[in-house]
Amino acid sequence: MTRLFNKKSEKEKRRSLRNTMPLAEKIVWSNLRKRELLGVRFLRQYSVDYYVIDFYSPRIKLAIEIDGASHLDEEAIEYDKKRQEFIESVGIKIIRFKNEEVFVNIDRVIEEIEKEVKARTPLFPPFCKGGSKRKEM
Template structure:
């Protein structure tokens, strides 16, 4: 069976589960990303290849990842590097924020995302 690059049907249940159980940081950021409020439409838990992105805008080809503590182990960092390399190979820009940044510096994170979107739209 051929796998699709975007939203592979084999991941549907997993993506749905992730959308139904967001972290507090993901839920907070989604409040600002939804309905194109920052200048681009985003989707939650969007599949690209074998990966599921926290947030993705097809319009500007921007992935936003919100990383918890597990991402900062040696194994997690290596996995994130492979993931980012793959996404960049299919022309998707990746921006990462920590849960702590999203929760404690929400305004700054939102403004950074707005600026990135504006640059990508030029």
Template sequence: MWKGAPTISFLKANELRDKMTLSERQLWSELEKNKLLGIKFRRQHPIGVYIVDFYAHKLKLIIELDGKYHQNKKQQILDDERTIFLEFNGLKVIRFKNEEILENMETVIQRIENEISSLIK
């Protein structure tokens, strides 16, 4: 849990878990049950007023997946503000486009494992 997350964020997170996108479901199948270097990830996890796609509390690592709407200039500004907030609170954020998940999962997994390894040191 994240201190300060409003109740509405937890309700929304539950809803999002039920409506995961194809790319979120595919990445979750790789992350669940501590498959990546033994690290536990949570999905659709509230942090403050935000709900992040995947979160590894032990490493303070967030993985965000970006669909096409993230290419919109206004959404990019909101994403930047969100990342600034999360990083200000000591969290590491890495982002992938949905297409990367769907088309090149091996590379995505390698990048996540590299990030995990660098944070464990």
């Protein structure tokens, strides 16, 4: 079976993108890292096949994309559409924000992300194997 997530062939690309994150992505990352957003873990620069997602939570299959000026020309719009269709075809939801949204109103951006996280998070997480057993003293 072909590996779809975080392919080794994309490792250098992911590393490079992590090391050169634009300011808008850094701002969002500072709110997502260390499970600060409702206890959900996000990873940055995660790849699905040959496409790299800005932020991704495997647990709830949610991707967050921060779009800068490079996403505005016709060719980039068409590429993003094709990319999004592929990523969504494997069950991942993508939400997008423009750099300007992050700079002007980060609180609203985080609220939108929280709303999506809540919608995709089960009310009662599944028990761990053997989680209901008590040890006898």
